[in-house]
Amino acid sequence: MPVRPRLAAVINPHSGGGGHRRDIPLILSALRGLGYDVEKLETEAAGDASGLARRAVEAGFDVVAVLGGDGTVNEAINGLAGSDVPLAIIPTGTVNVLAMELGIPLDPPDAVKLLDTTVDHVSWIDLGLAGDRYFGLMAGVGMDAAVVAALHPAMKKALKEAAFAVQGLATYLTHEEALIRVVSEERTVEGYFAVFGNSSNYGGAFGITPLADMRDGLLDVCVLKDKSFVSTVWYWAAALINAHIRHPKVEYFRTERADVSAVEQGKEVLVQTDGELAGRLPMECRVVPHALRVVVP
Numbered sequence: 547m548p549v550r551p552r553l554a555a556v557i558n559p560h561s562g563g564g565g566h567r568r569d570i571p572l573i574l575s576a577l578r579g580l581g582y583d584v585e586k587l588e589t590e591a592a593g594d595a596s597g598l599a600r601r602a603v604e605a606g607f608d609v610v611a612v613l614g615g616d617g618t619v620n621e622a623i624n625g626l627a628g629s630d631v632p633l634a635i636i637p638t639g640t641v642n643v644l645a646m647e648l649g650i651p652l653d654p655p656d657a658v659k660l661l662d663t664t665v666d667h668v669s670w671i672d673l674g675l676a677g678d679r680y681f682g683l684m685a686g687v688g689m690d691a692a693v694v695a696a697l698h699p700a701m702k703k704a705l706k707e708a709a710f711a712v713q714g715l716a717t718y719l720t721h722e723e724a725l726i727r728v729v730s731e732e733r734t735v736e737g738y739f740a741v742f743g744n745s746s747n748y749g750g751a752f753g754i755t756p757l758a759d760m761r762d763g764l765l766d767v768c769v770l771k772d773k774s775f776v777s778t779v780w781y782w783a784a785a786l787i788n789a790h791i792r793h794p795k796v797e798y799f800r801t802e803r804a805d806v807s808a809v810e811q812g813k814e815v816l817v818q819t820d821g822e823l824a825g826r827l828p829m830e831c832r833v834v835p836h837a838l839r840v841v842v843p
Contacts, residue, residue, distance in 0.1 A: 551609065551663060553582040554602035556622055558589045558614035558638075566613070566638035569654060573613060573636060576658045582609075589618065599625025599633075607631060609841070611661065613654070615639015620681060620820035623673065623838060627680045632668045632839035634661055644682050644820070647745040647760070649843045660841050671760040673837040674744040674819075677829045681819035682838070684748060684755065685831050687806055688723055689739040689770075689778075691816035694823055723773045724813040726827065730767070730804035735797045737769040739781075740806065742831045748785070755798075756788040763835040764800040771795050803832035 555574060559567050577584050585607075587598045595612065599622040602610050611634040612622045619635055626633050636657045637645040648671075651657045660667050676685040686694075723738040741748065743755025743766040755766035770781050772795040784790035791798040807828040808815045815827040 550581055550583040552607045553577060553584050553634075553661075554587055554598070554605075554607040554610045555584055556587050556589065556595050556598045556602070556610060556612045556614070556618070558595065558612075558618040561614040561618055561639045563640070566654065569638075570613065573654055573658060576655065577611065577661065580658070580661055581663050582661070589614075589621075592617075593621060595619075595621035596625040598622075601625075603629045603631045609634055609661070611636055613638050616641065616643050616683070616820050617822050619644055620683075620822055623682055623820075624680050626839075627673055627834070627837050630839060632841055634841040641749060643747050643749060644745070647683065647747045648840060650841075651843075660843060667841045667843065668839050669842050670836045671838050671840055672744060672763060673834045674742055674765055674831060675834050676742070676817055676819050676831045677825050679819050679824040680834070680837070681744060681824075682760075683743070683745045683820045685742040685824065686818045687726060687740040687742075687827065687829075688815055690741070691818035691823065694816075694818045694821060724815050725809040726806060726815055727809050728767065728769055728804050728806050730799075730801040732799055732801050733797075735767075735769045735771070736809060737771040737797065738773040739770040741768045742766075742804070743768065744833070752786045753788065754785055754790075756791070757798075762800075763833060764802060765804075765831065765833045766800050767798070767804065769797040771797060803830060805830050 589595050595618045599610050609632050612619050613636045635645045636654050637652050674681045728735045741754040743758040746753045746756050746758045748754040754768050758766035781790050817824045
């Protein structure tokens with residue numbers, strides 16, 4: 547008998563508010579129907595998916611499939627980066643931005659079909675690295691990281707994508723943005739909010755770094771240089787149609803690496819990666835070319 551390929555299914559039962567919990571047995575059955583020897587690995591706390599993915603690599607699994615949202619996928623990426631074991635995303639989260647970026651179907655049964663063992667759907671992509679944290683989508687410094695830190699899970703479950711806009715307004719009105727400095731080989735820029743994009747998608751309907759390419763060996767950097775209410779509202783509205791990158795208060799460029807720090811010493815400035823807190827400044831952000839194998843259409 548031929549040896550069945552081994553698949554580690556890393557599952558976050560709470561992703562997307564737990565809306566797909568009852569679908570999990572059907573998804574696992576479908577994976578077995580495709581010829582996989584499936585081992586179910588369920589997360590119990592934040593950070594678990596990194597360790598589960600890392601142990602799956604060490605145990606010789608052929609593929610790691612993540613049933614979860616962008617946060618769980620990001621954790622798994624941090625366990626898989628630099629290995630030859632591919633990541634398969636079966637999206638069950640709130641927004642599933644990385645799945646959208648890669649063209650993966652957002653309906654779990656359709657995403658499962660990409661794992662058909664008779665077809666090679668595996669490709670390499672770059673990853674970003676913020677400090678010691680890998681990211682597939684982006685690293686955000688300042689404003690959006692403060693929103694991520696303040697966002698209550700109950701609000702995210704109830705309002706889904708709208709939760710970030712609601713919390714964003716509340717954070718802007720109560721949080722004083724610190725001036726940050728981005729230093730790269732190409733240029734030095736000061737501003738109040740920076741995104742280091744590995745992907746063109748930032749959050750569902752729009753992109754802060756719309757020209758980014760996950761296979762070009764570079765990060766796209768977008769810095770907002772003004773923190774006034776008018777500029778901030780304009781920035782987010784213009785991002786819906788990618789018009790923000792041409793504004794004089796915005797600096798947009800590409801780089802392989804940059805050092806990011808707070809201009810005023812002692813100011814706490816948070817950093818998020820793929821929608822999860824990743825630390826605080828100072829921090830180096832850089833690209834890691836061909837760092838992850840992924841299952842894609």
